Amino acid sequence: MSDLHKLTGAYAMDALDELERARFEQHLAQCDDCRAEVAELRETAALLSETVAVPPPTSLRESVLAGISQVRPLAPEVPAPGPAPAPVRSEHPDRRRGWMPFLVAAALAIFVGLGAMIVAPWADDDEVPRLTAAEQVLQAPDAEEVFLDLGEAGRATVVRSKSQDKAVITTEDMVSAPEGKDYELWFMSPEEEFVAAGLMPDAPDQTVVLDGSAAEAVAVGITVEPEGGSDQPTSDPIALFDLTEAT
């Protein structure tokens, strides 16, 4: 029991920022009471729209109908055979997906946890004929690394090799992006411009090679973007890896 339960109203009315939203959705998956309350408050909120109803221009109807004629409805979600489908696995809470205490200061913790460490190159790579792109970076002699503890949102490490001109991010226990959103990666140039470096797949533990040239970048950022990503960040980074601190 915690403050999280009090967020049903703000969540139902889309009034949480992206990190709060991601955390609350994790809580929702496990809290029947909150799910029921959110459903009711969403219905209630929708009723408020009765008071502001305005007929749209007739051209909108044509646009909508023309739009739908060009795309089929999504395939339905087919129930998985066997045991009940997943979101609520209360009997056996997975540590990773488990109950997550609400951290007011999590966003700050992102910056507090900043630290740098040295990657010891594994060994000689003579004997390793086929390294993946990620391994090549991780094992490069000039690999340098920045580790961030994102508090309850997980942990992430960016490794950059200037000689390979590549960077890799590895995450551990990373919370999912909010529904309908993606985590997008960015390189920050010395001029403090953000260059898109690809989307992160939705998985708590993963290793991703960033798209694009890494040698000149002064930082790597992660932002929460609308599904499919954006050309430029539309929100402040939830994590910023300062590569000038990397060693």
Added chain:
Amino acid sequence: MDHVRPVPDGAPQGVPSGGDSPRLADLLHRSALGDESAFAEFYDATSARAYGLALRVVRNPAHAEEVTQEAYLDAWRSSTRFDPARGSAAGWLLTIVHRKAVDRVRSVEAASSRDETWNRESMPVDHDQTAEAAHASLEAARVRSAVATLTDVQRQAVELTYFGGYTHTEVATLLDVPLGTAKTRIRDGMIRLRDLMGVAS
């Protein structure tokens, strides 16, 4: 709660908006099977609420049209995922509209200066025009009278959140109260409305 018709398929979490929920749910179901005329009917029954909500949140009519159109395209595509046991069809649609509208105002602000925020905040809403165009439905009157029973601070918090599109942290700052107070006002206000309007599981 006898003024509210039940949602089909039992165990609904919510309650129909506008009282024609079974029909709307049926239209969505037919849409999921590819029936475009059913979706057109669904549009006709809901578009004033959807567009009005988008307009209220994003303010700019061209943006409101885009938001509304995107929301309907999403609704068409995901009509196969609509589950009447989990809420009304109108509530489902308006949740999509609201989310898109809020995303739009926030990304517009992120892309431009905070001056825009001030303009948005201080731009008067044309209540007369809105009221004139609004469907003078019984439902709207019922909602308005329920809203009128909220305390001033609750109503303010609910309206800034839902129609203003602000986050609860921003609402707390705007109202100059601690975040916990803002959270409580938003939730208490909504729970009171829920109870008054007979939305229950």
